[in-house]
Every structure is written in structure tokens, then in C-alpha cells.
Amino acid sequence: MELLAYSAGVDISADDFDACIEGVYDTRATKVIATRKFKNTAAGFKQFDKWLFRKAKQKTLLQIGMEATGRYHEGLAYYLFAAGYRISIILPNKIKHFAYSVNQYSKNDALDARLIAAYVSKHVPGTWQPISESMRDLRELSRERQALIKQRTQTKNRLKALKAGYAPLKKTVARLTEQVDFLNRQLKQVDAEMAQITERDETLSDNFNLLVSIPHIGAVSAYTIMAETDCFNLFVNRNQLIKYAGLDVIEKQSGSSVRGRTKISKRGNAHLRSAPYAGLNAIMRTQSVFVDTYTAALERGMHPKQARTAVVRQLLRVAFGVVKSGRPYCEADHRNRSVKEVGEHSGSPTVTDLVA
Numbered sequence: 001m002e003l004l005a006y007s008a009g010v011d012i013s014a015d016d017f018d019a020c021i022e023g024v025y026d027t028r029a030t031k032v033i034a035t036r037k038f039k040n041t042a043a044g045f046k047q048f049d050k051w052l053f054r055k056a057k058q059k060t061l062l063q064i065g066m067e068a069t070g071r072y073h074e075g076l077a078y079y080l081f082a083a084g085y086r087i088s089i090i091l092p093n094k095i096k097h098f099a100y101s102v103n104q105y106s107k108n109d110a111l112d113a114r115l116i117a118a119y120v121s122k123h124v125p126g127t128w129q130p131i132s133e134s135m136r137d138l139r140e141l142s143r144e145r146q147a148l149i150k151q152r153t154q155t156k157n158r159l160k161a162l163k164a165g166y167a168p169l170k171k172t173v174a175r176l177t178e179q180v181d182f183l184n185r186q187l188k189q190v191d192a193e194m195a196q197i198t199e200r201d202e203t204l205s206d207n208f209n210l211l212v213s214i215p216h217i218g219a220v221s222a223y224t225i226m227a228e229t230d231c232f233n234l235f236v237n238r239n240q241l242i243k244y245a246g247l248d249v250i251e252k253q254s255g256s257s258v259r260g261r262t263k264i265s266k267r268g269n270a271h272l273r274s275a276p277y278a279g280l281n282a283i284m285r286t287q288s289v290f291v292d293t294y295t296a297a298l299e300r301g302m303h304p305k306q307a308r309t310a311v312v313r314q315l316l317r318v319a320f321g322v323v324k325s326g327r328p329y330c331e332a333d334h335r336n337r338s339v340k341e342v343g344e345h346s347g348s349p350t351v352t353d354l355v356a
Contacts, residue, residue, distance in 0.1 A: 001025040006033070006056040009116030010066040011109045012073045016040050017066075018113040019048060021055050024121045032117075035110060040072065045079040052085075059084060063127075065120035067092045067112075081130055088125040093267065095119055131230045134201040138194060139227035143271055145190045145220070152183040194223045206326075207231045211319055213328035215288035216277045216311070224275035225319055238320045245272045247313045277315060280308045289334045290314060 005024040010017050017040050021033045034055045038044040056062045064080060065088045066073050073089065080087050095112070098119045104111070119125075131139070159176040162168045198204045204226060211222035235241045242248050246268030266273070279286055283294050290311050297307035322329050 001027050001029065004061070005121075006058075006062040007117045007120035008052065008056070008062060008064040009113045009118070009120060010064060010073075010076065011112035011116060012040060012066055012069055012076060013109070014040065014072050016044070017048075017076065018109040019051070020110070020113040020117045021052070021062075022114070022117040022121055030118065030121050032114065035113065037109075040076065042075075042079075045076055048076070049080075049083055062086065063088060063120050063124070065090050065116045065125065067095060067116065077128065078130060081128070087128045088120060089128045090116065090119065090125055098123075132201075134197055134204060135227065135230055138197050138204065138223060141190050141194045141197070142224045142227040145187065145194075146224075146271060146274070148183055148187050148190065149276075152180060152187070155179050155183065191220070195219070198223070198226075203231065207323055210322050210326070210328055214315065214318055214322060215286065215290060215329075215331075216279050216283075216315055217319065218276075218278040221275045221277050224271060225316070228269050228272040228275075232320055232323050235320070238317045241316055241320050242313060244268045245313075245316060246270065247273060247309065247316070272316075273312070277312055280311060283308070283311065289331060 002025060003023050004026055007022045007024060007030075009020045009022070011019075016037055018035070018037050020035045023031045023033050025031070034051075036051060038048045038051075052062065052064075053059075063086045066077065068089050068091055077087055077089065095115055099105070099107075099115050102115075102118070104115060130136075155176055159173065159180065162173060162176065198208050207226055208219075208222050211217050211225060212219060217225070229235065229241065229244075232241065235244065239248075246266045248268075283291055293311050293314050294307045297310040298304065302310065318329065318334070
């Protein structure tokens with residue numbers, strides 16, 4: 001048998017990571033070459049690098065896969081990228097379903113590393129590219145803002161409930177009010193920092209101006225979209241974008257007996273899905289084309305919340321077309337196009353390259 005390639009699987013946690021190297025041969029057979037555990041530290045990264053060199057001597061034949069596990073994988077991923085390795089960041093649910101497909105239901109770190117190596121061998125996932133420093137900072141601030149909004153909402157609800165009760169304690173009311181004011185100040189600081197990052201980066205600034213030309217996409221939603229999609233560099237087509245956002249429709253119907261409820265998958269990026277798209281709660285009072293989408297959804301029997309989700313799905317499709325074409329949103333073009341191409345400009349990859 002002739003060795004064609006190496007694949008390495010890494011199952012990483014906060015403190016350490018398990019690694020497995022697998023050889024791929026010309027007969028399509030695979031064989032585990034080595035396994036080992038390392039510390040999730042700078043010293044552990046260096047040991048892992050030396051181990052890879054000993055066990056898989058040809059770096060050009062090696063591809064390393066690891067799961068997207070919150071932030072725990074980021075240090076190793078950036079280290080390996082800087083060292084010149086090919087890396088793939090894989091969603092955990094893909095590894096989970098792959099395990100089921102090979103009848104592997106047991107779970108531990110060593111087994112997971114071997115499964116990831118096998119997945120890389122069989123599916124050869126795309127190579128990971130790190131985002132720019134400006135984009136990384138923007139993403140951190142955008143997510144911090146969402147956390148602050150959530151915290152402020154919780155505090156406001158507590159304050160409202162307290163005031164509605166009998167003889168609320170004045171000191172508690174004062175502290176909660178102070179917390180709301182503090183969170184408001186932090187939100188203003190985060191907004192100012194996001195604006196500064198965008199203004200300093202020409203690519204971010206250009207894409208920001210394109211996005212805010214679209215109705216219902218304000219400054220904050222534009223920051224979120226750019227941060228969570230790397231200005232759409234992560235996607236070839238709009239269908240990938242919709243799946244990434246978890247807005248793809250899941251149907252459960254088969255024959256005459258199965259009539260499940262149709263719903264969105266919610267399996268994607270929750271930050272992108274829950275971005276604050278401006279004016280959607282009062283969309284019927286606007287004059288944009290998106291009102292037609294909202295009305296049509298209601299006529300099909302959707303709840304208002306579901307109808308707004310349909311509008312968000314369309315907004316992301318249009319945002320993709322606008323950014324890829326490099327031309328600001330034009331309502332006349334939007335209205336004149338068919339439902340399939342709505343809101344997209346000729347020459348946009350979403351029109352000329354509609355791949356699944």
C-alpha cells in the first residue's frame with residue numbers, strides 16, 4: 001500500500017487535548033499511526049508540533065481537524081496556522097452525526113480525536129483561514145454588546161417587578177437603577193469602539209456603508225453581520241449563509257401519515273440570527289419591499305414572529321448580494337426582480353453561481 005496523506009484529529013478542552021494521526025493509503029484504507037495527549041498551553045503546542053514532525057514527516061501531506069469548541073481551540077489553531085499546517089475547524093454536530101454513521105456511540109476524548117481524524121480522511125473539509133485582527137476585535141465587541149443588552153434587559157425586568165410590588169426597598173431600587181445606567185454607559189463605549197474599528201479599516205468601512213443602505217439594517221446589525229460572517233468571505237452562496245445563521249427551513253412530512261410542524265433549524269450562528277434588525281417590530285408602518293415578504297408570510301398563516309424571521313432571512317440574502325456585488329441597495333432593482341433573485345444585482349455570485 002502506498003501512503004497518500006496523513007490526517008490528524010484533535011479533541012480539545014480547556015486544559016489539554018488528545019491527538020490522533022491516521023494514514024490514508026491508495027487502497028482507501030486508513031490506519032492509526034499514533035495517539036497522544038498534550039497540555040492546552042504554549043509548551044503543549046510546541047510538543048505537539050515536534051510530535052507531528054516525527055510521526056507525519058511530510059507537512060504538505062498532513063491535514064489537521066479540530067472541533068469548534070467555544071474558545072478552547074483558538075490558541076492551538078492560530079499556532080498551527082502560523083507554523084504552516086493545513087487546519088480544518090469542524091462543527092461538533094458534524095462529528096456527532098459522523099460517529100453515528102460508523103456505529104460509534106461511545107464517547108471519550110481519545111475516541112473523539114480518532115473520529116475527527118477519520119472524518120478528515122473521508123471528507124477532506126475546507127481549510128481554515130483566520131480572520132483579520134480588526135474583524136476579530138469587531139466580533140468580540142459585537143458579542144460583548146449582545147451580552148450587555150441581555151444583562152440590561154434582565155436588570156430592567158427586575159426593577160420593573162420590584163417597583164410593581166408593595167413598598168419596594170428604596171436602596172435596592174437605587175442599586176438596580178444604577179446598574180441600568182452603568183450598562184447604558186458601557187453600551188455607548190462599545191458602540192464607539194466598533195465605530196472606530198470600522199472607520200480605521202477600509203474594507204470594513206466599505207462593507208458597512210453597503211449594508212446600512214439596506215432597509216432594517218442599522219449600524220449595530222451591520223457590525224454584527226460583518227463580524228459573524230467575516231464580510232461574507234466564509235460563504236460561496238447565499239444558501240450556505242442561511243444555513244450558517246440557522247434560518248434554513250426544516251420540514252417533517254412524508255406520505256400521508258407524517259405531518260410535522262415546519263420550523264427553522266436554529267442550528268447555526270445565534271449571534272447572527274438574533275442581530276437587532278431595526279424596525280421589524282413595526283414593519284407594517286414602513287414602505288420597504290420587505291413589507292411584502294412580511295404580509296405574504298402572514299397570509300400563509302404564519303405568526304408575526306415567524307413572519308419577521310422570514311424577513312430576516314430575506315435581509316441576509318439581500319445583504320449577501322449587495323456586499324458581493326459592491327453596489328448599494330437599490331429598491332427599484334429589488335422590486336423588478338423575480339422572487340428567486342429578489343434584492344440581488346446582476347453579476348452577484350448569488351445570481352450567477354447558485355450552488356447548493
